[in-house]
Amino acid sequence: MAVLSTGQRLKSGVCTTEIMVITAPQEDLDLTCGGAPMTANGDESNTGLNPDFADGTTIGKRYVNVDGKLEILCVKPGDGSLAIAGDKLKLKDSKKLPKTD
Amino acid sequence: MNIMMLLEMAASAFPARKAFYDPTVDQDISYEELLREARKKSQVLRESGTSRCVLLDTTNLGIPIALFSSAWAGIPYVPINYRLTLDEIDALLERVQPAFLITDGDREPRYRGRNALRVASRDEFRDATPINSNDDFHWSMEPDEVAVLLFTSGTTGIPKAAVMRQRHLCSYILGSVEFMSASEDEATLVSVPPYHIAGIGAILSSVYSGRRVVQMSQFDAGEWLQLVREHNVTTAFVVPTMLARIVKALDGRTTAGLPNLQSIAYGGGKMPRNIVERALDLFPETEFTNAYGLTETSSTITVLGPEEHREALSSRDIDVRRRLASVGTPLPGIELDIRDSDGNSLSEGSHGEVYVRGDQVSGEYEGRGSTLDTDGWFCTRDAGYIENGYLFLEGRSDDVIVRGGENLSPGEIEDVLLDHACVEDAAVVGIPSDEWGESVAAVVCLDGVVSVSELQDWVRNRMRSSRVPESIEFWEELPYNETGKLLRRVIRERLSP
Numbered sequence: 001m002a003v004l005s006t007g008q009r010l011k012s013g014v015c016t017t018e019i020m021v022i023t024a025p026q027e028d029l030d031l032t033c034g035g036a037p038m039t040a041n042g043d044e045s046n047t048g049l050n051p052d053f054a055d056g057t058t059i060g061k062r063y064v065n066v067d068g069k070l071e072i073l074c075v076k077p078g079d080g081s082l083a084i085a086g087d088k089l090k091l092k093d094s095k096k097l098p099k100t101d
Numbered sequence: 102m103n104i105m106m107l108l109e110m111a112a113s114a115f116p117a118r119k120a121f122y123d124p125t126v127d128q129d130i131s132y133e134e135l136l137r138e139a140r141k142k143s144q145v146l147r148e149s150g151t152s153r154c155v156l157l158d159t160t161n162l163g164i165p166i167a168l169f170s171s172a173w174a175g176i177p178y179v180p181i182n183y184r185l186t187l188d189e190i191d192a193l194l195e196r197v198q199p200a201f202l203i204t205d206g207d208r209e210p211r212y213r214g215r216n217a218l219r220v221a222s223r224d225e226f227r228d229a230t231p232i233n234s235n236d237d238f239h240w241s242m243e244p245d246e247v248a249v250l251l252f253t254s255g256t257t258g259i260p261k262a263a264v265m266r267q268r269h270l271c272s273y274i275l276g277s278v279e280f281m282s283a284s285e286d287e288a289t290l291v292s293v294p295p296y297h298i299a300g301i302g303a304i305l306s307s308v309y310s311g312r313r314v315v316q317m318s319q320f321d322a323g324e325w326l327q328l329v330r331e332h333n334v335t336t337a338f339v340v341p342t343m344l345a346r347i348v349k350a351l352d353g354r355t356t357a358g359l360p361n362l363q364s365i366a367y368g369g370g371k372m373p374r375n376i377v378e379r380a381l382d383l384f385p386e387t388e389f390t391n392a393y394g395l396t397e398t399s400s401t402i403t404v405l406g407p408e409e410h411r412e413a414l415s416s417r418d419i420d421v422r423r424r425l426a427s428v429g430t431p432l433p434g435i436e437l438d439i440r441d442s443d444g445n446s447l448s449e450g451s452h453g454e455v456y457v458r459g460d461q462v463s464g465e466y467e468g469r470g471s472t473l474d475t476d477g478w479f480c481t482r483d484a485g486y487i488e489n490g491y492l493f494l495e496g497r498s499d500d501v502i503v504r505g506g507e508n509l510s511p512g513e514i515e516d517v518l519l520d521h522a523c524v525e526d527a528a529v530v531g532i533p534s535d536e537w538g539e540s541v542a543a544v545v546c547l548d549g550v551v552s553v554s555e556l557q558d559w560v561r562n563r564m565r566s567s568r569v570p571e572s573i574e575f576w577e578e579l580p581y582n583e584t585g586k587l588l589r590r591v592i593r594e595r596l597s598p
Contacts, residue, residue: 006268007102007244020106020242022275059114060280060309073275075110095433097277099289099310100366100392100401101302101338 001028004070011042014049017057017078018042025069033057034080053081053088063089102244102271104172105139107309112136114281114311121314122288123162124328130162132308138166143173144231144238146201149219153200153250156180156295157190157208159318163226164295165304167203168249172267173240176201177247179262180296182254184583187211193252194218196262196467244268249301250467251396254586262467263396272460273399274305276434283312290328290337292317297584299338299369302400312336322350329359337362338392340369341376342585348379360386364407368392370585371494371512373519373526374426381414393428393494395481399461403437403492405429420489426516427491435459438478439487450488452508454498455481484510500589502531502539507567509541511589514570517563521556523549528579529570530593542596543570546578572596 004010004024011018012033019038031038035050057063059077064070065084071092072082082089111120116133123129130138146154154171156164156179164180171178179197181190183205194200198217209222221229248267252260289312293299307314315332317325320343328334339347344367351357365380365387372391381389388407394400405428413425431437438456439447447453456478464479465471473479484495495501495510502509511529518527526546531539545556553573560569574596580588 007242009242020102059110062275075106076113094279096279097432098366098388098390098404098406099306099312099336099364100277100368100390100394100404101293101299101306 001030003027004029004031008040009075010038010040012036012038012078012080013043013045014047015078015080016076017074017080017082018076019057019063019072019082020075022062022071022073023069024071029070030085031072032083032086033078035083036080049080053083054079055081055088057082062092062094064092065089102267103240103242103246104248104267104270104274104305105169105240106242107271107274107305108132108136108139108169110280111308111311115285118285118311119313120308121162121165121316122332123160123316123318124332125318126161128162130165132311135165135169135308139169139173140238141230141234142166142170142226143240144233144235145229146170146174146176147238148231148233149201151199151201151219152176153197154178155194155197155200155202157183157202157204158223158295159183159205160291160295160300160316161223161318162316163203163223164316165308165314167226168301168304172248173238175241175246177250179250179252180300181252182294182296183208193260197250244271251296251298251301253396254582254584261469263463264465264467265399265463266465269399269461269463270301270305272434273302273401274309276459276461277401277432278306278309280309281311283307283310285311286333287335288313288315288332290315290317290325290332290334292320292325292343293338293340293369293584297369298394298396298400299340302394303338320346322346326350326357326359329362333361335361336364336366338366338368340585341367341372342370342581344372344380345376348376348383351383354383356385357383359384362387364388364390366390366392368394368401368428370587371496374516375519377410377425378414381410391428393492397462397464397479398457398459398481399463401432402435402457402459402461403429403431405491423488424491427488427493429492430490431457431492432459434461437487437492439485440480444474450486452484452486452495452510455483455485455492455494457481497589500530502529502541504531504534504539504541504567505537509568514541514543514560514564514568517560517568518543518545518556520563521551521559523547523551524556526579528587528589528592530589530596532572532593532596534571540572541568541570543573544576544579544592544596545573547575
């Protein structure tokens with residue numbers, strides 16, 4: 001459990017996923033990937049990849065929690081699923097925008 | 102957050118793709134190579150012990166390297182307008198040194214040997230390697246680190262240095278660009294100079310979307326058309342004067358014959374309606390997007406998209422047709438508000454000053470701190486109003502003419518003058534008047550024969566009489582700065598006795 005901050009980078013302990021925090025609420029959160037905690041150094045977890053949390057992450061996609069207060073960006077893809085306290089994060093819908101510059 | 106992360110993602114997802122191409126030397130650089138160069142140069146910058154990386158040069162392959170390596174080294178990147186006079190450049194350098202200065206070979210001797218500058222020519226910078234290579238040297242993810250200092254164009258006074266922090270630029274890209282959304286055969290032609298916010302935005306959004314950049318260091322309409330054709334350019338951004346010159350270069354043609362050019366985005370100043378309409382005819386296969394933004398807002402904040410252009414052109418509804426004169430609706434994450442001169446919010450349709458809020462909005466100047474109000478709103482100093490969610494601009498609020506207590510928008514009067522077949526260009530300014538406080542004066546460039554009184558009648562038949570210019574002068578051309586901003590101050594000075 002930790003309070004996450006904008007710009008913070010975290011790594012999965014059970015797959016190659018890496019994320020960056022875009023926005024986070026001021027409260028303790030239990031962010032996991034593949035069922036194991038995410039840490040700054042990607043400390044390897046001995047639990048292995050939990051098959052219930054193995055949908056995979058996609059580089060460049062943004063993920064949000066239910067109330068939308070947490071938003072994170074996948075900067076390296078992997079096999080695990082991102083979750084907060086067991087609830088999987090959802091892909092954020094992005095409106096297709098015309099290219100401007 | 103750090104813009105280096107955007108490049109790192111690109112280099113890991115599509116390493117071998119060509120990122121930038123400079124046709125003048127027929128050289129390109131891939132994302133992988135760009136990442137490698139950024140690492141190397143960040144250590145060169147770090148070893149120099151300087152606190153800024155200043156770029157005084159035209160567009161070339163070293164520019165994205167300088168931008169990203171500065172972010173990696175954790176020092177602000179400061180591109181300076183090379184078209185300024187030597188004295189003006191010196192005055193800006195004073196404000197940003199001690200600095201690492203990258204400049205072209207012709208200029209380099211002038212600066213070599215100055216105490217507070219570590220000078221590298223364009224070629225020296227490309228060849229530079231650190232004395233002690235350090236593979237563990239990583240960039241900071243601190244969102245408040247300053248990424249770019251950009252001098253505003255200073256059309257109204259001494260240039261201000263706008264501060265863009267890592268979080269502003271990253272928010273802009275993450276909020277407006279989809280990662281890897283471009284296919285490998287897409288290319289964008291970047292002709293805005295490196296010291297323009299759209300030039301910075303173009304580097305970042307192209308890298309994140311994976312779109313190859315074809316660089317153009319000196320804009321010329323004929324060459325622009327040739328580059329689009331020769332290098333299979335699919336998208337481009339132009340400022341109003343560029344599009345006007347492109348349209349002029351195609352004079353007498355019914356079509357530009359560039360079906361591969363999927364989209365043109367324009368912005369950076371008021372675009373005359375007749376130029377857009379002519380461009381839409383000349384590029385029938387091309388989608389047009391109008392983007393409005395400021396240096397202080399990390400580029401684009403509102404967009405009028407391709408469908409809206411088409412809809413406006415073909416609609417019978419006058420309100421929908423008028424949208425072609427708007428700058429569209431805000432990007433996701435951007436809020437707009439129109440306020441009176443006391444800062445009170447106005448209702449939809451009321452004319453006032455445009456305020457903006459969002460994560461990409463910096464509104465900060467070096468030495469002056471943040472100009473955002475306590476709720477995070479930035480006053481753009483642009484006059485405008487919102488109608489059905491669409492933002493219409495009426496020029497800088499300082500340019501609004503106050504005649505006998507009535508606020509008049511120069512842009513509205515200019516549009517009416519431009520609708521006259523003999524008028525090629527027009528500018529309207531307020532000049533001091535004993536009777537009215539300010540009176541309306543127009544300067545017009547002609548393409549045909551028309552008298553002052555005929556033009557006054559033309560306006561009188563279309564607008565309220567207070568808007569009819571009391572004086573109209575005919576000039577050969579209007580004064581613009583090199584990125585297409587009309588220099589109203591210069592016009593006022595020449596007209597005022």
